Amino acid sequence: MPSNDNSESHTMKLGKHILVVDDVIKNIKLLIVHLREAGYEISFANSGKQAFISVDRHQPDLILLDINIPEMDGFEICRRFKSSKTLANIPIIFLTADGDTGKIEKGFELGAVDFITKPFRFKEVKARLETHLAFYEVKQQLEIRNEELQNAYDKLSNTQLQLVQTAKLAGIGELATGITHELNQPLMYIRANTQMEVKDGLEGLDPESAFNTLKIVEEGTDRMMNIINHLKDFARISDICFLPVNMNEIIEKSLILFREQFKNRNIQITKEFDQNLPEVVGDANRLEQVFINLLSNAKDALSGVKKGSIHLKTIQCKEKSKENFIEVSFTDNGLGIPESKLDKIFEPFFTTKDVGRGTGLGLSVSHGIIKDHNGDFVVDSQEGKGTTFKIFIPLDSGE
Ligand SMILES: Nc1ncnc2c1ncn2[C@@H]1O[C@H](COP(=O)(O)OP(=O)(O)OP(=O)(O)O)[C@@H](O)[C@H]1O
Numbered sequence: 075m076p077s078n079d080n081s082e083s084h085t086m087k088l089g090k091h092i093l094v095v096d097d098v099i100k101n102i103k104l105l106i107v108h109l110r111e112a113g114y115e116i117s118f119a120n121s122g123k124q125a126f127i128s129v130d131r132h133q134p135d136l137i138l139l140d141i142n143i144p145e146m147d148g149f150e151i152c153r154r155f156k157s158s159k160t161l162a163n164i165p166i167i168f169l170t171a172d173g174d175t176g177k178i179e180k181g182f183e184l185g186a187v188d189f190i191t192k193p194f195r196f197k198e199v200k201a202r203l204e205t206h207l208a209f210y211e212v213k214q215q216l217e218i219r220n221e222e223l224q225n226a227y228d229k230l231s232n233t234q235l236q237l238v239q240t241a242k243l244a245g246i247g248e249l250a251t252g253i254t255h256e257l258n259q260p261l262m263y264i265r266a267n268t269q270m271e272v273k274d275g276l277e278g279l280d281p282e283s284a285f286n287t288l289k290i291v292e293e294g295t296d297r298m299m300n301i302i303n304h305l306k307d308f309a310r311i312s313d314i315c316f317l318p319v320n321m322n323e324i325i326e327k328s329l330i331l332f333r334e335q336f337k338n339r340n341i342q343i344t345k346e347f348d349q350n351l352p353e354v355v356g357d358a359n360r361l362e363q364v365f366i367n368l369l370s371n372a373k374d375a376l377s378g379v380k381k382g383s384i385h386l387k388t389i390q391c392k393e394k395s396k397e398n399f400i401e402v403s404f405t406d407n408g409l410g411i412p413e414s415k416l417d418k419i420f421e422p423f424f425t426t427k428d429v430g431r432g433t434g435l436g437l438s439v440s441h442g443i444i445k446d447h448n449g450d451f452v453v454d455s456q457e458g459k460g461t462t463f464k465i466f467i468p469l470d471s472g473e
């Protein structure tokens with residue numbers, strides 16, 4: 075006979091908390107006594123409705139659930155628990171009077187972790203409870219650790235984003251110098267030539283010379299437009315965008331901002347590009363950012379060097395271990411990096427440059443970008459002789 079009197083939950087504050095749901099208290103009285111003796115906190119409910127009230131109040135670590143409860147049976151109660159976001163994780167063990175395999179299968183399908191058949195063998199019940207409670211605890215701890223890890227990862231990603239922004243800001247100085255030099259040169263050339271044509275007035279205008287000047291204007295403005303268009307592309311704020319890219323072309327683009335500066339400083343650029351270089355899947359903007367950083371570093375390392383040179387090379391790797399990689403290398407004959415500093419250069423904020431001349435973010439951000447392409451970044455340097463940076467990118471970098 076159903077017992078209505080004790081529908082309100084009863085608890086004793088001991089150890090783990092177990093909710094027992096059964097409509098006939100008499101059937102489970104002995105079980106409750108044994109569990110309490112074993113040190114468990116027990117609450118019980120005699121209906122589905124009471125079970126939900128009790129779960130809200132006591133947040134049990136495990137639920138023992140009878141199948142045959144009138145109105146809302148154990149299966150329905152189980153289904154509702156499992157469809158609730160906050161309650162779905164609580165392990166449910168069904169109590170059943172018979173060994174009906176159909177019912178057992180249905181219970182497992184609904185998400186139960188175990189079955190206990192009546193009459194209860196208390197040693198066995200205790201052993202099962204301990205196993206599932208221990209498992210539940212480990213699972214909960216794993217979930218907490220997972221959440222902590224996810225939070226830490228989100229924080230790191232955020233910091234990295236901020237670093238990239240800072241590096242972009244730091245790069246603005248570099249960019250501004252580049253733009254000034256690159257635009258100034260054709261502008262001066264156009265100005266000098268047009269001034270000469272205009273000087274003698276309309277009467278003195280020689281059609282052939284005027285035509286040559288117009289050609290100079292056309293060439294000069296083409297170059298300026300090229301630089302401006304390129305800057306527009308580069309400055310575009312974009313999410314990571316992986317597409318098939320040709321590394322030779324990206325390196326050529328990264329050189330646009332340095333042409334005049336290198337010329338002014340007598341820095342010679344030599345190229346050894348593999349003309350059959352396969353495309354890789356990559357983010358062209360970010361890869362260009364890497365190459366601009368490398369060129370900017372090489373430029374700084376070459377200040378004070380009389381015959382400065384930068385050798386740019388691309389090749390599809392031949393060695394077995396790197397068969398499906400392409401290799402890009404930047405070699406300068408600048409001041410080099412002392413061995414004691416080699417393992418620090420990729421660290422954020424490591425710089426040997428004067429305050430205001432370098433943030434120390436160039437290489438760390440570049441390293442991050444290459445890692446995003448599943449690639450490798452290697453440095454080889456000899457103090458006083460020069461430095462080579464090698465980048466390896468897998469052909470299937472975007473997969
Ligand atoms: N080609 C190179 N030759 C010699 N030293 C280099 C070269 N490239 C990098 N380094 C060393 O590595 C350090 C870190 O480089 P990184 O690009 O990260 O920062 P930075 O150039 O100092 O500053 P930023 O790039 O933010 O303007 C440099 O300060 C320099 O000491």
Ligand SMILES: [Mg+2]
Binds near residue numbers: 435
């Ligand atoms: Mg740098």
